[in-house]
Amino acid sequence: MSSLAQKKGFGAVIWDYLTTVDHKKIAILYLISGGFFFLVGGLEAMMIRIQLMKAGNDFLSAGLYNEMITMHGTTMIFLAAMPILLAFMNAIMPLQIGARDVAFPFLNSLGFWLFFFGGIFLNLSWFMGGAPDAGWTNYASLALASEGHGIDFYSLGLTISGFGTLIAGINFLVTIINMRAPGMTYMRMPLFTWTTFVASALILLAFPPLTVGLFFMVFDRMFGANFFVVEMGGNTIIWEHLFWIFGHPEVYILILPAFGIFSEIFAIFSRKRLFGYTALVFATILIGFYGFMVWAHHMFTVGLGPTANAVFALATMIIAVPTGIKIFNWLLTIWGGSIKFTVPMVYAIAFIPSFVAGGVTGVMQAIAPLDYQLHDSYFIVAHFHYVIVGGVVLAILAGTHLYWPKMFGTMLSEKLGMVTFWTFFIGFHLTFFIQHFLGLLGMPRRVYTFGADQGWDLFNAISSLGALFMAIGVIVLLINVVITSVKNVRVGNDPWEDGRTLEWAIPSPPPFYNFAQTPLVRGLDTYWIEKMEGNKEGMVYAEPIGDVHMPNGSIIPLIMSFGMFVASFGALYFQDDTKPWALAVLIIGLGITFGSMLVRSLKDDLGFHITKEELLEDAKRGGNTDGLK
Amino acid sequence: MAHDTPEKIRSHAEHEFLKKKRNTEMRHQLTSFAIMIFLTLIAFTMVAAGFSAYLIVPIILLLAAVQVVLQLYHFMHLSNKGHGTVAFFMFSGMFVAFITILALVTIVWW
Numbered sequence: 001m002s003s004l005a006q007k008k009g010f011g012a013v014i015w016d017y018l019t020t021v022d023h024k025k026i027a028i029l030y031l032i033s034g035g036f037f038f039l040v041g042g043l044e045a046m047m048i049r050i051q052l053m054k055a056g057n058d059f060l061s062a063g064l065y066n067e068m069i070t071m072h073g074t075t076m077i078f079l080a081a082m083p084i085l086l087a088f089m090n091a092i093m094p095l096q097i098g099a100r101d102v103a104f105p106f107l108n109s110l111g112f113w114l115f116f117f118g119g120i121f122l123n124l125s126w127f128m129g130g131a132p133d134a135g136w137t138n139y140a141s142l143a144l145a146s147e148g149h150g151i152d153f154y155s156l157g158l159t160i161s162g163f164g165t166l167i168a169g170i171n172f173l174v175t176i177i178n179m180r181a182p183g184m185t186y187m188r189m190p191l192f193t194w195t196t197f198v199a200s201a202l203i204l205l206a207f208p209p210l211t212v213g214l215f216f217m218v219f220d221r222m223f224g225a226n227f228f229v230v231e232m233g234g235n236t237i238i239w240e241h242l243f244w245i246f247g248h249p250e251v252y253i254l255i256l257p258a259f260g261i262f263s264e265i266f267a268i269f270s271r272k273r274l275f276g277y278t279a280l281v282f283a284t285i286l287i288g289f290y291g292f293m294v295w296a297h298h299m300f301t302v303g304l305g306p307t308a309n310a311v312f313a314l315a316t317m318i319i320a321v322p323t324g325i326k327i328f329n330w331l332l333t334i335w336g337g338s339i340k341f342t343v344p345m346v347y348a349i350a351f352i353p354s355f356v357a358g359g360v361t362g363v364m365q366a367i368a369p370l371d372y373q374l375h376d377s378y379f380i381v382a383h384f385h386y387v388i389v390g391g392v393v394l395a396i397l398a399g400t401h402l403y404w405p406k407m408f409g410t411m412l413s414e415k416l417g418m419v420t421f422w423t424f425f426i427g428f429h430l431t432f433f434i435q436h437f438l439g440l441l442g443m444p445r446r447v448y449t450f451g452a453d454q455g456w457d458l459f460n461a462i463s464s465l466g467a468l469f470m471a472i473g474v475i476v477l478l479i480n481v482v483i484t485s486v487k488n489v490r491v492g493n494d495p496w497e498d499g500r501t502l503e504w505a506i507p508s509p510p511p512f513y514n515f516a517q518t519p520l521v522r523g524l525d526t527y528w529i530e531k532m533e534g535n536k537e538g539m540v541y542a543e544p545i546g547d548v549h550m551p552n553g554s555i556i557p558l559i560m561s562f563g564m565f566v567a568s569f570g571a572l573y574f575q576d577d578t579k580p581w582a583l584a585v586l587i588i589g590l591g592i593t594f595g596s597m598l599v600r601s602l603k604d605d606l607g608f609h610i611t612k613e614e615l616l617e618d619a620k621r622g623g624n625t626d627g628l629k
Numbered sequence: 630m631a632h633d634t635p636e637k638i639r640s641h642a643e644h645e646f647l648k649k650k651r652n653t654e655m656r657h658q659l660t661s662f663a664i665m666i667f668l669t670l671i672a673f674t675m676v677a678a679g680f681s682a683y684l685i686v687p688i689i690l691l692l693a694a695v696q697v698v699l700q701l702y703h704f705m706h707l708s709n710k711g712h713g714t715v716a717f718f719m720f721s722g723m724f725v726a727f728i729t730i731l732a733l734v735t736i737v738w739w
Contacts, residue, residue: 241733292725304736308732308736
């Protein structure tokens with residue numbers, strides 16, 4: 001069987017994506033579905049801002065508003081930001097370390113489909129009797145009192161998509177530990193690979209507490225357990241602890257890959273080696289550890305007592321140190337560089353002041369007595385949007401521009417990119433800067449409206465206007481994507497001309513086997529070293545050209561995840577007396593999942609080989625054929 | 630694959646070296662086994678002697694921690710070469726779990 005490609009019909013392309021285990025295609029799936037959920041979450045944000053546009057507005061009812069804020073937060077964190085970052089990790093990290101795929105291609109696909117079905121399940125709540133409405137933190141007493149099935153959608157949906165994320169994290173860890181090309185020592189790994197590594201370790205350690213918390217929640221709501229029910233001897237605070245033991249590392253899972261993307265951008269477009277590479281690596285690891293030691297700063301006003309508050313306040317302030325190290329290293333990377341102001345670079349430069357602003361308000365809130373004043377006000381809303389939009393979303397937009405050619409083989413328009421940047425950036429500051437002052441003026445979070453006599457009208461109107469700008473920026477980005485795809489101007493290996501790491505040494509998009517020969521890594525910024533020495537091929541090889549072993553595609557991950565999706569409906573309606581079929585659905589769903597696991601275990605699937613001749617043939621055609629599998 | 634495992638033929642020196650290495654390993658295992666028995670004896674004696682629970686509990690927990698480390702290094706071969714990453718992740722995980730449990734014990738249940 002020839003494993004190299006022919007022209008394919010539309011149906012074949014769809015089937016190819018449904019069954020793919022190729023990390024680059026899974027990356028595209030993550031990007032598309034994460035992008036879709038990003039639009040959904042953005043739409044919810046617009047609804048919120050329309051409702052708060054003027055005093056006493058009745059665009060949304062109070063209950064619907066609660067659902068809106070809950071779903072906005074949940075969608076943006078779990079279904080948009082994290083999957084889009086996972087898309088970049090999937091697309092780029094294996095290329096950066098010179099690997100042909102991730103360690104477990106099948107699991108990679110399974111992780112994606114679990115996330116996808118979890119996300120769909122969660123969002124189906126809108127059409128099936130109401131979305132969750134207890135905030136994205138889902139505090140237990142409020143959640144347990146919530147009527148309808150919204151909270152059940154939340155806990156079941158997040159359980160499934162959480163499995164997916166956990167699988168992805170473990171997969172990346174194993175890949176980075178075991179599959180680095182010869183010569184790629186830990187201290188030669190590009191910073192994006194390093195941040196992927198640390199973020200994956202955080203996923204590994206942080207998701208289990210969330211899963212435990214969600215299990216307790218499911219048991220409390222569906223089977224009448226009393227983990228969080230105070231009058232039955234439970235403890236409602238334990239949910240808060242479990243949630244934030246997960247939740248604080250979670251924000252580092254988001255921001256560390258963002259830091260990685262920006263580190264790559266600063267080095268590429270300053271055309272300089274990263275300043276203080278070692279310090280950046282150790283700061284990343286340190287932030288990873290601190291992430292687990294500070295969760296109670298989300299709970300200062302719960303009444304943990306002065307000792308606990310003091311300990312967590314100090315621990316929180318320490319985080320500013322490694323983060324500061326990073327900021328200074330980036331500044332010194334730019335300093336004296338031969339800077340090119342491309343779209344990714346402009347995002348990266350805009351990121352520094354925006355993120356520092358968010359960091360500074362973060363340290364303010366670390367002071368427990370001050371936090372008593374700021375807690376649950378719009379100041380908090382402003383703070384976390386400054387770090388998440390100013391850090392993570394800017395990184396996602398920058399990364400989209402930076403890695404688009406590597407993922408799709410075309411360049412996004414720089415001109416439209418600049419339009420997106422300016423509208424989004426201005427809109428972002430317009431929306432959230434003023435919310436600091438709304439908070440200081442006393443406006444509480446999570447209220448669906450306010451009175452005309454409270455003096456918050458003007459600031460809220462300005463904030464809503466800013467949100468409109470952000471929406472325009474995103475729409476321009478979508479237009480940019482469409483125009484670029486229609487024009488379809490193909491680009492070469494290194495479209496930014498100053499690529500430093502291995503992914504820029506191979507065609508865009510790379511052939512499905514990535515590297516015909518495993519590269520030999522001779523130092524940090526591998527490709528840059530080769531370029532500087534005049535090596536036209538862009539890399540030296542660690543092995544002669546030979547047969548390459550590749551995994552077969554499989555539909556089983558999709559079926560396995562679909563089984564979980566079906567089973568969730570059974571679990572959801574399990575307690576309803578009017579729906580006696582729920583138990584059957586639960587059993588059928590689990591049957592599908594375990595059945596497909598059984599098939600996977602019993603059926604040998606040894607993959608296939610690409611022969612040396614096919615590789616040579618492919619290299620003659622430019623080496624960027626898309627695989628059949 | 631099993632069929633392409635090359636047959637190993639060891640030289641005399643290699644043989645002697647392996648023998649010596651295994652001897653050392655065995656000695657370490659026996660030593661740590663003896664230490665573990667001794668730790669257990671301490672634990673039982675303390676309880677039997679009827680000391681205060683506030684003394685016994687932390688000491689037993691400490692002994693348990695020592696025993697876990699001995700177990701990992703001398704019986705589960707964590708000391709062998711190439712286990713650095715594994716050890717790093719295990720201890721990171723233990724550290725995170727320890728902090729979590731410590732915090733929950735001190736601020737929620739105490």
